[in-house]
Amino acid sequence: MADEEDPDVPILPDLYKPPALLPIAQLKDQLLYTIETYPVTIVVGATGSGKTTQIPKFCLDAGWCADGKQIAVTQPRRIAATSVAARVAEELGTLLGQRVGYSIRFEDVTSANTQVKFLTDGLLLREMLVDPLLNRYSVIMVDEAHERSLSSDILLSLLKKVLRKRDDLRVVVSSATLEAERFLNFFAPDEGEKVHGKSKEEYGRIVGIQGRTYPVEIQYIIEPTNNYVEAAVDAIMNIHTSESDGDILVFLTGREEIDDTIDLLGDRIADMSSKQQKLLTLPLYAGLPTDAQMFVFQKAPTNTRKVILSTNIAEASVTIDDIVYVIDSGYVKLRTYDARLGIETLNVLPVSQASATQRAGRAGRTRPGKCFRLYTEETYKSLEEATFPEIQRSNLAPVILQLLNLGITNVVRFDYLSPPPSSLITRALDLLYSLGALDIHARLTKPLGTRMAELPLPPQLARTLLSSCAPQFSCVNEMLSICAMLTLQSPVFVAHDGSKAALEAARRRFSVRQGDHLTLYNVFQAFVSSGASVLFCRENALNHKSLVRAVSVRKQLAAYLSRFGVDVSATAVCGPEVLAAGGVPLPERICRCLATGLFAHAARMKGEDGSFVTVDGKTVLWAHPSSVFFHRKAEWVVYTEMLETKGKIYIRDLSSVEMDWLVEYAPEVYRVREGKR
Ligand code: CDP
Ligand code: MG
Numbered sequence: 195m196a197d198e199e200d201p202d203v204p205i206l207p208d209l210y211k212p213p214a215l216l217p218i219a220q221l222k223d224q225l226l227y228t229i230e231t232y233p234v235t236i237v238v239g240a241t242g243s244g245k246t247t248q249i250p251k252f253c254l255d256a257g258w259c260a261d262g263k264q265i266a267v268t269q270p271r272r273i274a275a276t277s278v279a280a281r282v283a284e285e286l287g288t289l290l291g292q293r294v295g296y297s298i299r300f301e302d303v304t305s306a307n308t309q310v311k312f313l314t315d316g317l318l319l320r321e322m323l324v325d326p327l328l329n330r331y332s333v334i335m336v337d338e339a340h341e342r343s344l345s346s347d348i349l350l351s352l353l354k355k356v357l358r359k360r361d362d363l364r365v366v367v368s369s370a371t372l373e374a375e376r377f378l379n380f381f382a383p384d385e386g387e388k389v390h391g392k393s394k395e396e397y398g399r400i401v402g403i404q405g406r407t408y409p410v411e412i413q414y415i416i417e418p419t420n421n422y423v424e425a426a427v428d429a430i431m432n433i434h435t436s437e438s439d440g441d442i443l444v445f446l447t448g449r450e451e452i453d454d455t456i457d458l459l460g461d462r463i464a465d466m467s468s469k470q471q472k473l474l475t476l477p478l479y480a481g482l483p484t485d486a487q488m489f490v491f492q493k494a495p496t497n498t499r500k501v502i503l504s505t506n507i508a509e510a511s512v513t514i515d516d517i518v519y520v521i522d523s524g525y526v527k528l529r530t531y532d533a534r535l536g537i538e539t540l541n542v543l544p545v546s547q548a549s550a551t552q553r554a555g556r557a558g559r560t561r562p563g564k565c566f567r568l569y570t571e572e573t574y575k576s577l578e579e580a581t582f583p584e585i586q587r588s589n590l591a592p593v594i595l596q597l598l599n600l601g602i603t604n605v606v607r608f609d610y611l612s613p614p615p616s617s618l619i620t621r622a623l624d625l626l627y628s629l630g631a632l633d634i635h636a637r638l639t640k641p642l643g644t645r646m647a648e649l650p651l652p653p654q655l656a657r658t659l660l661s662s663c664a665p666q667f668s669c670v671n672e673m674l675s676i677c678a679m680l681t682l683q684s685p686v687f688v689a690h691d692g693s694k695a696a697l698e699a700a701r702r703r704f705s706v707r708q709g710d711h712l713t714l715y716n717v718f719q720a721f722v723s724s725g726a727s728v729l730f731c732r733e734n735a736l737n738h739k740s741l742v743r744a745v746s747v748r749k750q751l752a753a754y755l756s757r758f759g760v761d762v763s764a765t766a767v768c769g770p771e772v773l774a775a776g777g778v779p780l781p782e783r784i785c786r787c788l789a790t791g792l793f794a795h796a797a798r799m800k801g802e803d804g805s806f807v808t809v810d811g812k813t814v815l816w817a818h819p820s821s822v823f824f825h826r827k828a829e830w831v832v833y834t835e836m837l838e839t840k841g842k843i844y845i846r847d848l849s850s851v852e853m854d855w856l857v858e859y860a861p862e863v864y865r866v867r868e869g870k871r
Contacts, residue, residue, distance in 0.1 A: 213251070213285060216244035217403050225249065225401055226256050229333065229364050232398045233357050233390075234381045237368040239403030241552070242513040242559050245368045246278050246337055247285065250294075250310045253333050254286075258364075259309040263332035268315040270343035272298040272683075273480050274512055277487060279303070279312040299650055300681065300747045315345040319352070319596055320650065326600065327356050333364045338510055339377060340369040342583035347611050348593050352600070354381050354609065361390045374400045380611055408558040410520075414571040422523040423451060425568045427458045429521045430501055433566075434473055440518025440563070441500040443508055445553050447527040447542045450839065452477045452503045459501070471497050478504035478512075481683035483739060490514060509552050513559070520557040522550060524569040528581075531589045533621040537795075537808070538589045539838045546581045550574060583612045590614060590622035591653050595631060598638045599647035605636075625794060628863050629657045645758055649751070651677060655834070658791030659751065663760045667787040669780060670755065670762055672715055676784075678748035679714040680834055680847060686717060687820070688737045700735035705822045708781045709831065709849030711788055713822055718744060786859075789851045792832035793860040797845060799828055806831065806845065809864075818846040830856070 213219060218239065228235045237245055246267065253265050269275040279296035288294055295304030297313040304311055313321075315336065322328060334353060339346055353365050367377050382397040383389045389397065419425045426444050433442055446452050456475050463473050478490050491514060494500040502514060506526050526545045531538045545553070550567065557563025567574065594605050602608055606619055626632045631643035631653060638644055642660060649656040655677055662673035679686065689697040704716040721741045724730035731738040752762045778786070789796075797806035797815050804817040804824050815836070817823040823831060834847035857864040 213244065213248055216248060218244035218248045221401065221403060222248075222252050226252055228399045228401055229253070229366060230256070232396070233363070233365060233392065234378065234398030235364070235366045236374045236377050236398065236400045237366060237403065238374045238400060239368075240407055240555065241510050243403045245403070246274075247282050249335060249366060249368070250282060250333075251286065254309060258332045264308065264330055265310045265333045265335070266318060266328075266331045267310065267312045267335045267337055268318050268346065268349065269312060270315055270338050270341050270346055271480055271507060272314055273482070273487060273507060274338070275312040275314055276303075277491070277512060279310075282310060282312075300743075300750055315343060315349045319345055319349055319593075322352060322600055323596075323648065327360055328363070329360075331363065333366060335366040335368060337368045339367045340373050341510065342581065342585070342612070344584040344588050344590075344593060347583060347585045348597070350377070350380065350611055351609050357381065358389055374402075376611075407555065408560070408562040410554050410558040410562070411564045412554055412567060413564065414567050414574065415569065418570050418573065419568060422446075422525065422568045423455050423458065426455060426521050426523060427462060429566050429568065430459065430473075431462055433519050433521075433564075434471070434499060437519065437564070439471075439499070440561075441494060441502065441514075441516045442519040442521065443514065443517045443556055444501065444503045444521040444523070445509065445526075446503055446505065446523050447525050448505060448540070448839070449477070449479045449481070452479060452505070455503055471499055473501060474498050475501045475503065478502055478508055480505065480507060483684065506549075508556065509549060514556075516560055517556050518561065518563045520553055520563065520565040522553045522565060522567045522569075524550070524567060524573065528587070529584065530587045531618065533615075533617045537813075537836055539836050539843060541838045544573075544577055546578045547574065548580045550577065585610065585612060585614045586618070588614075588618070589625075590618050591625045594619070594622045595626060595638075595643075595647045595653055598632075598636075599644060603637070626653060628794065628860055629653055629791065631657070641758065649754055651681070651751075654791045654794070655680060656791070658788055659755075661790040662784075662787045663755070666776065666778075667783050667790075669784050669787055670760065672780070672784055673787060674748050674751050674755070674762065675718040675744070676711050676715050677751055678744045679718055680711075681747050682740045682744055684737060684740050685820075686714065686737055686740055687735050689735055690732055697735045701820070703734065706781070707822070707826060707850070708785055709828070710820075710822050710847045711834075711849045712781055712784060714847070715784075717741075718748075721745075785849050785851055786855050788849050789832055789855045790859045792834065792849075793856050793863060795833050795836070795845075796830060796851070796856055797833065798830055799823070802827075813843065815843050815845045817848060818844040821846060821848050823848050823850075829853075832856075 237249065239245055250265050250267055259265060275296045275298055279294055280290050283290040283294040286293060291303040291305055292307050294310045295308040297304055297311060297317055299317060328334065336346055336349060339350065357363055357365060369377065378398050378400060382394040385394055426446065430442055430444065446455060456477060459475050474494055476490050490502055502508065508514060524545055525542050526549065527540050528543050529538060530541050554565035557565050597605050597608065623632065623636055631639060631646045633639055638647065645660055646653055646656040649659065651659065659673050659677050661667055662670045687697050687701050704720065705713045706716065717736065721730065721736065726742060728738050731741065755762050796809050800807050806815040806817065807813065808815065828850040830851050830853055831848040832851050833845040836843060836845050
């Protein structure tokens with residue numbers, strides 16, 4: 195352990211700051227006592243105080259994994275689960291996947307020896323399907339609960355139920371802000387009632403960690419700006435030329451914006467004199483390849499200042515040392531759901547005051563720092579106090595499907611931490627019903643509904659994949675590849691030499707008139723035929739790592755189907771399948787099959803400029819530049835994803851369909867709509 199210092203061992207680099215020096219170290223005994231005594235412990239402490247990395251180690255030391263039980267630590271984001279697991283494994287001197295491991299969707303790095311498991315909150319929900327009481331865990335820590343992610347909120351509700359049945363389980367909820375009382379009250383029995391002999395007062399405790407933080411000076415801009423990317427670049431250059439040493443952390447909203455900023459910065463850096471200290475720009479966002487993530491945590495080389503351009507991830511989930519300057523755009527990309535239109539978009543919205551405070555705090559971890567807010571003080575005062583819980587602004591269909599599969603039949607009266615508006619629940623039930631997952635009594639259908647719940651895919655894709663097994667579509671092999679490609683977090687096409695032209699040319703090589711799904715299928719096929727060749731990927735501007743991942747995901751999805759009794763070994767090219775499908779050619783069968791799941795995401799092409807309108811004609815959508823239909827024509831399309839950037843709604847992964855198919859596969863949705871028009 196790092197705190198048993200040996201004079202002969204060279205001093206470890208700063209990265210290995212002994213955990214004994216972390217603020218949480220002095221609280222070890224108190225924490226262990228509290229966790230042992232009370233079913234629920236709420237831990238509140240500033241980011242970086244050691245909650246995530248040290249609490250699981252304390253539990254190990256206490257011997258709570260002795261009888262083969264495990265400790266689970268949930269994270270709202272995959273990137274946090276993997277990076278923290280790596281860190282803890284390193285601190286314990288064990289290989290990742292041995293004593294310490296992680297598990298995220300489609301990637302399980304654990305073994306029979308694993309005692310501490312980091313996983314996404316969504317994945318722990320899935321584990322409840324096979325192990326409803328989560329019996330394999332002695333301690334479950336729900337980390338970053340203050341973020342109020344949809345899955346962690348649902349998880350807290352379910353853990354409350356599990357605690358009513360399991361006397362031996364210990365739940366730790368960790369939170370960076372002061373929502374502690376609310377969490378504790380949620381778990382505690384009602385006044386006058388007892389759970390396992392424990393009254394409200396005896397049910398849990400809050401443990402606060404006194405963090406060592408330094409003052410952060412906050413500066414606002416005087417004149418509001420309408421281009422915070424440019425303002426951020428200016429602020430970075432100002433800091434670099436006129437402030438003392440120290441790394442910079444910039445909060446932006448998304449990957450594209452971060453890449454743009456890095457491009458802009460590149461031009462400015464090129465103009466810098468060679469005598470000046472260097473500036474090293476590093477992106478940080480979900481979906482960034484693991485090795486690229488690691489650079490962010492490494493110390494900058496000598497005579498170099500690091501600038502990390504991050505999404506909201508760096509606000510609380512991951513800790514980066516040596517940040518002295520924070521630049522806050524004042525915006526965040528949040529998932530919001532329009533229940534009326536039934537569309538989920540990622541919107542760029544102003545942050546809450548709580549977020550702004552948390553962001554500023556990142557500058558004062560190791561010494562006094564400065565935070566530059568790219569908005570005025572008046573704007574700050576007008577911000578919401580806290581961020582809206584995700585459950586109140588999301589498409590609830592995926593979680594409701596999970597809850598129903600867990601046997602929770604009354605999803606309206608479920609014990610939510612913050613109940614979602616009833617319109618969101620109704621909308622989700624409607625969607626699940628039209629997808630065939632529910633019957634008219636809102637019960638899961640068998641086997642379709644239960645299988646949709648089991649598949650680790652969003653309900654619409656799960657339905658598409660299950661449809662592909664039907665004789666009329668007979669395209670299960672193709673759909674497995676398409677679904678696997680759609681789960682990838684990073685882009686499939688990448689410019690290896692930075693040349694956008696090469697990227698576009700490669701994209702064109704694989705694209706077909708039916709749309710993006712078949713294009714993705716072509717890419718996947720070509721990659722497999724090349725023998726997963728790295729050279730092939732180089733030549734075709736493809737992301738080798740992503741494609742390797744797609745192969746693995748495809749295998750896992752195929753395993754689910756095999757368990758459902760579907761024969762996925764037969765390769766449907768032509769022959770009996772085509773006959774079974776009434777002679778309909780394969781590409782059309784695939785597009786029809788996509789319509790059976792994606793019908794609620796339909797749009798009609800409007801102009802020659804890549805614009806579309808929603809079925810009700812009220813909302814304009816734009817084909818994403820990566821889409822085949824950015825250039826080509828179609829009448830109707832279905833799409834997989836929608837995102838909003840700078841006030842424009844883009845749709846991604848489009849395939850051409852016919853209105854007749856939509857009416858055929860989703861009569862209750864389209865007949866009604868048609869009738870209304
Ligand atoms: O969870 P909390 O924010 O309270 O702290 P933590 O994530 O446990 O971090 C404790 C310390 O470990 C911080 O000082 C980080 O510098 C360090 N750490 C790290 O260097 N690399 C990681 N991937 C995670 C943590
Ligand atoms: Mg943490």
